[in-house]
Amino acid sequence: MTRVVPAEEGAIAEAAALLRRGLLVAFPTETVYGLGADATDDRAVAALFRVKGRPAHNPLIVHVAEAAAAEPFAVFDERARALAERFWPGPLTLVLRQRPGSAITRSATAGLDTVAVRVPAHPVALALLRAVGRPVVAPSANPSGRVSPTRAEDVASELDRRVALVLDAGPCTIGVESTVVDLSRPDRAVLLRPGGLPRSELEAILGPLAGAEPGEARPRSPGRLASHYAPRLPVRLDARAVAPDEALLAFGEDAPEGALATFNLSRSGDLREAARNLYAMLRAADRSGARAIAVVPIPSEGLGEAIRDRLARAAARRPEPAVGGAGG
Numbered sequence: 001m002t003r004v005v006p007a008e009e010g011a012i013a014e015a016a017a018l019l020r021r022g023l024l025v026a027f028p029t030e031t032v033y034g035l036g037a038d039a040t041d042d043r044a045v046a047a048l049f050r051v052k053g054r055p056a057h058n059p060l061i062v063h064v065a066e067a068a069a070a071e072p073f074a075v076f077d078e079r080a081r082a083l084a085e086r087f088w089p090g091p092l093t094l095v096l097r098q099r100p101g102s103a104i105t106r107s108a109t110a111g112l113d114t115v116a117v118r119v120p121a122h123p124v125a126l127a128l129l130r131a132v133g134r135p136v137v138a139p140s141a142n143p144s145g146r147v148s149p150t151r152a153e154d155v156a157s158e159l160d161r162r163v164a165l166v167l168d169a170g171p172c173t174i175g176v177e178s179t180v181v182d183l184s185r186p187d188r189a190v191l192l193r194p195g196g197l198p199r200s201e202l203e204a205i206l207g208p209l210a211g212a213e214p215g216e217a218r219p220r221s222p223g224r225l226a227s228h229y230a231p232r233l234p235v236r237l238d239a240r241a242v243a244p245d246e247a248l249l250a251f252g253e254d255a256p257e258g259a260l261a262t263f264n265l266s267r268s269g270d271l272r273e274a275a276r277n278l279y280a281m282l283r284a285a286d287r288s289g290a291r292a293i294a295v296v297p298i299p300s301e302g303l304g305e306a307i308r309d310r311l312a313r314a315a316a317r318r319p320e321p322a323v324g325g326a327g328g
């Protein structure tokens with residue numbers, strides 16, 4: 001069983017030493033728990049892809065303690081600088097052009113000439129990154145395609161002994177992954193993944209964001225692949241009524257009655273509270289003994305866009321039936 005330890009000073013120092021030795025450590029961010037590896041260590045990054053069961057063509061986000069630490073490997077234009085200044089540390093990932101000769105190992109960026117960068121707003125994540133003194137790749141600490149973890153115990157139950165250490169700092173405050181914006185082309189800003197930073201905040205600075213082009217041969221951000229963030233049970237969206245053998249994810253005061261089990265994302269209709277509860281409640285619904293999970297309609301403003309995106313992917317048809325919990 002993996003060691004789960006409170007994220008105190010000594011534990012953070014130990015986690016940093018493990019990362020520097022090429023091992024994998026899970027740690028909290030404000031969005032979700034990440035599974036970290038030294039971004040400059042090809043073997044560590046290879047182990048990370050293996051442990052997650054992640055396809056090699058899906059690039060990772062490089063985490064740094066401050067924007068200046070990304071300058072050696074990423075090219076910031078004026079837009080990128082403005083966003084970094086305004087929103088970092090925070091739930092925003094920038095896809096930028098990568099500098100030639102960058103120290104980031106090629107497998108981390110799936111061989112692309114771009115690199116995704118983020119400065120997380122969590123004191124433990126920042127302390128860890130400073131102690132490591134190197135860029136750290138960190139995908140969400142779940143098997144690829146499954147529900148992301150927002151609590152240390154969820155990391156431990158699914159990735160267990162393949163992770164050297166899990167730093168526990170309690171539940172994540174935002175609860176959905178960072179917003180990913182592609183600024184690698186000077187003429188376009190593309191929203192690759194809605195997330196913890198609402199679109200409106202970005203558009204106030206960048207103007208209207210372009211959507212990703214659906215026809216592209218190769219997905220720019222495979223986190224956008226149809227089935228992702230998936231529990232084991234089938235998910236039914238926009239439910240206005242519920243069957244007695246379904247679990248219900250509700251939102252607001254008047255939830256449909258009669259579900260086997262009901263989990264209310266936010267009784268008061270607060271989308272930030274709903275984002276914070278989303279993954280833990282999806283997990284609870286998954287374990288409830290129901291036949292399926294029904295979800296009421298969720299508004300699309302603010303964090304609602306990210307919540308709806310994750311639920312749509314949780315509901316998307318799976319390429320194959322999920323087997324034993326370690327889907328692709």
Ligand code: TXA
Pocket residue numbers: 029031032033034035058059060061093095109112114115116118120138139140141176177178179180192193220221222223224
């Ligand atoms: O909130 C978060 O971003 C969390 C925490 C741990 O920081 N991390 C996270 O990582 O969600 P991951 O690996 O689950 O999602 C990374 C997303 C994927 O959709 C990936 O395809 C995209 O970022 N991505 C990474 N590098 C990219 C690149 N160069 N171009 C386009 N998309 C990229």
Ligand code: MG
Pocket residue numbers: 139140148223
């Ligand atoms: Mg993920």
